[in-house]
Amino acid sequence: MTRFILSDLRRLWAGSLVVVLLIAFATALGVAVTLQERALRLGSARAADRFDLVVGAPGSETQLLLSSVFLQPSPLPLMSGDVLGKLAADPRVSWAAPVGFGDSFSGYPIVGTSKTLVGNLSALSEGRSFAAAGEAVIGAAVTLPLGYAVKPMHGTAGGETHTELAYRITGRLAPTGTSWDRAILVPIQAVWGLHGMDARGHEADEEHAESTAGDPAAAVPHDEAAHHDDDHGNGEHAAIDPDTPLDEHWTAETPGLPAILVKPKTIADAYKLRQDYRGNGTLAVFPGEVLTNLYATLGDAKRVLSAVAVGAQILVAAAVLMVTVMHIGQRRRQIGALRAFGAPQSAVLVIVWLELFILIALGILSGFAIGYGAAMLLSAMFSGDSGIVLPVGFIRDDLKSVIAIVLFSAILALAPALLAYRQSPAAALRA
Numbered sequence: 001m002t003r004f005i006l007s008d009l010r011r012l013w014a015g016s017l018v019v020v021l022l023i024a025f026a027t028a029l030g031v032a033v034t035l036q037e038r039a040l041r042l043g044s045a046r047a048a049d050r051f052d053l054v055v056g057a058p059g060s061e062t063q064l065l066l067s068s069v070f071l072q073p074s075p076l077p078l079m080s081g082d083v084l085g086k087l088a089a090d091p092r093v094s095w096a097a098p099v100g101f102g103d104s105f106s107g108y109p110i111v112g113t114s115k116t117l118v119g120n121l122s123a124l125s126e127g128r129s130f131a132a133a134g135e136a137v138i139g140a141a142v143t144l145p146l147g148y149a150v151k152p153m154h155g156t157a158g159g160e161t162h163t164e165l166a167y168r169i170t171g172r173l174a175p176t177g178t179s180w181d182r183a184i185l186v187p188i189q190a191v192w193g194l195h196g197m198d199a200r201g202h203e204a205d206e207e208h209a210e211s212t213a214g215d216p217a218a219a220v221p222h223d224e225a226a227h228h229d230d231d232h233g234n235g236e237h238a239a240i241d242p243d244t245p246l247d248e249h250w251t252a253e254t255p256g257l258p259a260i261l262v263k264p265k266t267i268a269d270a271y272k273l274r275q276d277y278r279g280n281g282t283l284a285v286f287p288g289e290v291l292t293n294l295y296a297t298l299g300d301a302k303r304v305l306s307a308v309a310v311g312a313q314i315l316v317a318a319a320v321l322m323v324t325v326m327h328i329g330q331r332r333r334q335i336g337a338l339r340a341f342g343a344p345q346s347a348v349l350v351i352v353w354l355e356l357f358i359l360i361a362l363g364i365l366s367g368f369a370i371g372y373g374a375a376m377l378l379s380a381m382f383s384g385d386s387g388i389v390l391p392v393g394f395i396r397d398d399l400k401s402v403i404a405i406v407l408f409s410a411i412l413a414l415a416p417a418l419l420a421y422r423q424s425p426a427a428a429l430r431a
Contacts, residue, residue: 027367081254112191134242
């Protein structure tokens with residue numbers, strides 16, 4: 001019987017291939033949606049887990065998270081710089097690190113921060129941390145060698161290149177699986193100096209922030225829209241000595257900041273800090289809490305795509321069933337001959353059912369393989385752009401889905417098999 005079925009499938013290979021491909025692509029759509037959505041959730045959650053609390057100026061919680069944790073370029077309003085000193089001195093805080101951005105190099109974001117963040121973000125795989133204004137540490141995915149001179153550019157593309165300072169790469173971080181793998185970390189004092197925001201320019205910066213309070217884009221001195229004049233008022237940035245040693249003792253004279261990453265000592269401290277810094281010019285958020293709201297939106301999109309995938313699968317199932325029924329009608333003589341040569345009705349039922357079930361099973365398995373491959377490709381593309389590793393993989397619940405689909409397919413394949421089972425040999429031979 002098995003040899004007969006395989007021979008029959010080889011004889012009808014073109015039609016069999018079409019059926020398998022239809023089922024495979026319909027299945028792959030649903031599998032890819034499920035795997036990609038799950039990978040995005042896991043990858044973003046793991047990336048945000050490195051940061052317990054983010055403090056910024058009042059505004060959009062989502063944008064604060066995307067900019068400070070996932071390094072997505074966007075203008076953020078500034079909070080007072082003395083917040084950093086208060087957090088650093090708070091006994092409830094293990095460490096607090098400033099974050100400033102707006103410049104880039106070769107598509108990599110340049111992030112101004114402190115040695116504290118470099119030391120707590122990841123171990124160094126090469127070199128050492130920065131110790132002077134003209135030094136930089138790169139993420140694991142930045143394809144630049146140690147010693148390379150990085151010339152910062154305004155914005156993310158097409159902006160003016162700074163000529164006042166070139167950062168020399170002194171170290172490389174070990175992989176983190178986050179957006180920080182694609183970042184170039186530099187001393188935030190150098191970022192302030194490049195944009196006229198050192199200790200002497202702090203007061204002018206506050207005036208600038210007040211004058212642009214109604215325009216968030218203009219309120220970001222480190223962004224393209226906010227590169228204002230230096231102390232001399234001539235529109236040029238002040239030259240910076242790259243060998244200037246770093247002083248990371250934050251005071252009330254610290255320039256305004258878009259975000260501060262905070263590591264509380266305990267969970268209770270985290271909740272108290274979040275409460276204390278929600279108001280009076282600051283906004284404190286838990287990254288995981290903000291991500292939960294984003295996941296709700298993502299879940300709505302997944303439901304829509306899943307509904308489309310289910311609809312496609314139903315249409316394919318109906319088409320396969322219709323084609324199979326027509327195929328059984330065309331094979332009436334063959335079925336009649338089998339019965340005339342003594343094949344029992346049960347044998348005819350099994351032959352027809354197995355042929356169709358084999359095709360459906362091949363289509364389902366191929367669909368899972370194609371869907372997995374598509375999800376892997378999409379995740380690789382996303383990871384290449386963002387640096388966030390998206391883990392694509394099946395879980396135990398997926399096995400339940402496979403079993404359910406196979407059982408449904410087995411039942412579906414019974415319809416044409418029962419049609420062949422009920423055919424009379426004499427009527428089939430006369431057809």
